[in-house]
């Protein structure tokens with residue numbers, strides 16, 4: 001089969017497409033023909049080995065898995081002896097942020113990990129784009145209790161996380177103000193936000209409104225700069241560690257001081273996120289944002305684009 005491979009950590013140029021053996025299927029696994037995966041920011045971290053802490057899980061000096069990939073949408077071609085909840089020909093999708101070797105034409109996947117039947121009538125591309133960003137957004141929002149009418153600022157609504165987050169927050173009834181670039185104002189408005197700040201023209205940290213929550217979905221701000229935006233007991237969450245790796249420490253210290261707090265989510269329970277996003281799709285209140293689709297042979301280009309931090313929503317790698 002054709003697969004994306006790499007033998008060392010490094011920039012997108014370390015990736016190539018090669019013919020390798022199809023993976024073996026174990027008793028508790030299903031064998032999948034992959035139709036689409038995304039290239040996402042988690043993949044960028046896994047391929048580059050940065051931040052360095054990731055290497056504790058991925059392999060210290062070189063990656064343990066030569067095939068990258070963290071999500072998939074595809075069709076089951078075979079099921080292991082111990083599998084009862086999936087059948088041949090089922091259309092399935094799934095995500096694993098520690099790497100599930102999905103950037104290949106075929107993969108094996110344990111059914112006890114995050115895998116589910118795809119929403120009815122959804123394309124493989126749209127299904128796979130409903131996973132990574134939505135999972136992180138769901139976990140960030142679950143770190144706090146968002147109630148209808150509460151005010152939330154989302155910085156970076158055009159990322160995979162941000163574009164999912166504004167839809168989830170709108171679903172919970174929050175009043176969302178979001179930042180985005182000039183070219184995406186119409187798109188972001190169509191996803192339900194109440195007010196937009198064009199980050200190319202205005203600094204959102206100077207806004208005069210007070211918010212219950214500030215979610216920085218692109219990790220470009222700091223608690224220090226956003227503190228003035230928060231109500232007395234407001235909460236700040238960022239998708240990044242912060243320029244001085246301060247966010248995890250602030251999450252430990254600020255609750256002891258009282259008042260405005262930082263929280264730092266460690267996203268878990270991927271199946272719960274998938275079930276939630278499936279429910280939203282069934283209710284027609286979630287649609288993934290897709291930027292570009294690349295062919296398998298263009299994988300290095302796809303990674304270059306995604307690692308640049310300029311994508312809008314999700315980037316698809318098509319296996320068809």
Ligand SMILES: NC(=O)c1ccc[n+]([C@@H]2O[C@H](COP(=O)([O-])OP(=O)(O)OC[C@H]3O[C@@H](n4cnc5c(N)ncnc54)[C@H](OP(=O)(O)O)[C@@H]3O)[C@@H](O)[C@H]2O)c1
Pocket residue numbers: 040041042133136155156157158159160161162179180181199217218219220238239240267306309310311312313
């Ligand atoms: N904590 C976690 O578990 C976790 C997991 C995955 C990802 N992440 C991190 O989360 C961040 C977001 O990832 P993502 O995939 O959702 O999106 P992304 O690829 O980082 O988002 C790109 C989008 O953000 C916009 N953007 C860039 N700078 C901005 C700024 N200063 N203000 C507002 N918008 C800005 C870009 O707009 P332009 O086109 O104008 O540049 C682009 O549309 C990344 O830093 C990633 O490393 C964290």
